[in-house]
Amino acid sequence: MFSTLKLTVSHAPFWHIGSSTSSKSRNILLASLLAVVPGCYQYGQAAVGVVTIAIASAIIWELLINFISRRPISVGDGNAALVGMIFAMMLPATTPWWAVVTGTFFAVVIGKGIFGGIGANPFNPAVLAMTIVMLSWSHLFDFNAALLNYQFDFNAVYPLVLSKAFGAPAVESFAVMDLLKGKQIGGIGSTFGIGLILGGVYLMLRGYIRWEISVSFLAGIFAAALGFNFLNPELYAGPGFHLFTGYTLIGAFFLATEDSSSPVNFIPMLIYGLLGGALTILIRNIGTHIDGVLYAILIINLVNPIVDKIRPKAIGKGV
């Protein structure tokens, strides 16, 4: 039976922003470099290896899925390279090559390709892949255990583990400015807060990501962390700590904002972001996992189609 629903699109007039998918990918890749380059500087050759293998393998997986599914070659849009880069940003520098390659397979093939390619994925491919590999080989992604042999000039303990296991007093030594400057251990491109914020602001100003999602995600983190801290300041760290540790900033600017898995209407975007931020803190503070960003984003990806139904009534519809 012919489905009219498939032909329902937004209402005219349409306005081309003068950009393209490849241009968007290039810009996000450039913005991500602001956090990735300091990460590579901090962790050295090992981090460069992880990032480059992730990008290369993501492109190769996309080529393979194009060949297997007999679809046009789509690597030129840069999305596969971008997925590889964002996946690498969350990894510890010590990740073995096979875990990187397996992860990009999950991201490009399972997270995107089998749903029909770019624009059809219900979950952020990099987040889905990261969650799968973390659950499969948790020992590889324990930052405390993975980075044992690195010498730093700061307290080299994953801050979220400290706060989870030992309460708020244990993380008082982490100053906000130090966290922003990347003086914490974590993923290659997830710890240099200044770079992530600058990259995020650039992408918001250029319109490549929606500010409503990023700002509301951070607002959700802030409000939920403040609430917990108010209830029990001995047990739960304050919002300043949660905003700049773990995957918070990469989540706000590079993960939650992925086009296909996030809403397009104003109110839904705010709900989506706020929910993601609040869920992150719930998982961090009363859940069993150390960082809640990845699970929170997968959950809001799931609710995206529902919240996106909150939209202005179409003029003339039903007439």
Add this chain to the structure above:
Amino acid sequence: MSLKNERKLIYVVAIICLVVGVFCYSSPTAAPPESPVRLMFKTVGGNVLFDHQTHSATYGLGCLDCHHDQEAGSAKLPGDCTACHGIDSKHVPAMGENGKFNHEVHGQDLGLACSDCHHEYDEGSGAEPQLCSDCHEPGGDDDAMLNRQDAFHKQCIGCHEESGITPGKKDCAGCHEPRKRADAFHGQCISCHEDVGAGPAGGDADCKKCHGF
């Protein structure tokens, strides 16, 4: 940029990334420092992250303070603690059944008098010597009377140190079988923290101060 050129650009990026990535993974990275920076002790009670570098460099602990079986000045790397302190080792007491204390050697060969150890015993009375635990209670914590463990240690080690006969003060395994790994670590870490009055201490009630990583 045309679609064809975009595709070419990505192919070039992929090839460069692949070459750089293979080079980074295959070329030798900087060797890990000879002395560990941090160690993760995996335990059933929650992992413990031990900052080896801070304890050795900042707190000035010597290798022998923990690796007590290592020869002083030896270039040999410290061995695995588990080699002696097994997971299920039994810390056999020096005295009593299965103990290493040889009463005959001490009394007859070395010529010690009964009262050298049984210090309240009147040898002329003909009675059996009193038991140490008649006064020195096991696990007791009385300021006026040493508990049994401290009394034994003081008695034995004092005499051995004085006479220069091994086993000496730090040679636990000379009298006892090594204690099990968990007890060895707990004894080592907690007793040192208590001695210096810093860091996690306090025994079982404060497990979460170390375990939880």
